Amino acid sequence: MLHLRLITPPDRTDEVVGLVEKTVGTTHLVVVPGAARNPQGDVVMCDVAREAGDELVGSLRALGIDKCGSIAVENIDLSLSTRAQQAADDAPGEGADAVLWEHLTDATHEESTLSLTYIAFLTLATMIAACGVVLDNAILIVGAMAVGPEFGPLAGLCTAMVRRAPRLALRSLIALLVGFAIAMAVTVGFSYFMDWQGLFSDAQLAAERPNTNFIYRPDAFSFIVAVLAGIAGTLSLTSAKSGALVGVAISVTTVPAAANAAVAFSYHEYKQAWGSSEQLLLNLLGIILAGTLTLLAQKWFWSTQRKRGTKSSPSGT
Missing domain, CATH: 1.20.1080 (Glycerol uptake facilitator protein)
Known part of the structure; x- marks a missing residue:
């Protein structure tokens, strides 16, 4: 699994959340309004199956979040969650074979x-x-x-x-x-x-x-x-x-x-x-x-x- 931490302008948060929710293989979505200071905005966090990570990051970049906010990705060494397991099962392919092009x-x-x-x-x-x-x-x-x-x-x-x-x-x-x-x-x-x-x-x-x-x-x-x-x-x-x-x-x-x-x-x-x-x-x-x-x-x-x-x-x- 991968963990994404996003900083989004307030007027783009709903769009980002909608994108995360419709991406197969995502879970543990957290939205903290107004938490970011540099740059200012909302903080959106989620976990995503590795095999769905490249698609999600690519879509976020297409929205320009990397320019108006921030996209940070890190590996999760251990995730004890049935939702995380379900997200990995739902995502197509195997995580070990996934390519994160970015x-x-x-x-x-x-x-x-x-x-x-x-x-x-x-x-x-x-x-x-x-x-x-x-x-x-x-x-x-x-x-x-x-x-x-x-x-x-x-x-x-x-x-x-x-x-x-x-x-x-x-x-x-x-x-x-x-x-x-x-x-x-x-x-x-x-x-x-x-x-x-x-x-x-x-x-x-x-x-x-x-x-x-x-x-x-x-x-x-x-x-x-x-x-x-x-x-x-x-x-x-x-x-x-x-x-x-x-x-x-x-x-x-x-x-x-x-x-x-x-x-x-x-x-x-x-x-x-x-x-x-x-x-x-x-x-x-x-x-x-x-x-x-x-x-x-x-x-x-x-x-x-x-x-x-x-x-x-x-x-x-």
Whole structure:
């Protein structure tokens, strides 16, 4: 269940209440006249089944409540109520499958912002992966994958294409390109420093490296795994199962490929650098393609569910 807290101008409250009451899957409606001070207005609160949340929020935005008042949405971890259970049963579909498009857009907007924190995490992850590829240490590679924040901008690109949001697409693309460019440039300098300290060497990079040579040897499985990871990552975002994102992060070879390309470039190993770059591009392309198609499939599925719910509602009343 979701909890909505709305601030509405007094002359719009009846319209908002009417909208909430006619939306299938809502319950626990509370109206507190004149309670809001900034902005001034009435406070309207209700609970709504997750599978009906996107429809209700979209309708409220169509009324302009986000401009003249406020719309706040939060998850309810526990609701002991027969009315809440009935509301969830009445709403079409399953809550675990529901997509809150406004929440997804807002979340990806934040995650795809080119910030100092984002650059720091991506750079640190690339430097950790650089140590992993030189030492042929799979544990360091996995750790670098988990630290990397690059799935945020990738999800932002997917969301932007489905929602037709050019600003989000541009923001995500900038975060990806600039972030990886800075991370790889810093890693080149890091490689020079480690070589100067005698900790990195050309011989280590040119060795067979059985645990990590897949990074600069892309094949069909590179793209297949990226596609599967893109589907899993998108589903974890839309279903609020964020724990699955860790598994996604350690499934794709984006950060390690960038690291291997940077170290190989510093040693003039251009064949490895190109292979790693190809691996990076394959993974990025696979995730974006799979994520976009997954969101389109979910959008189609939920539009079908709504149509079925609309057709069945007259007979159910």
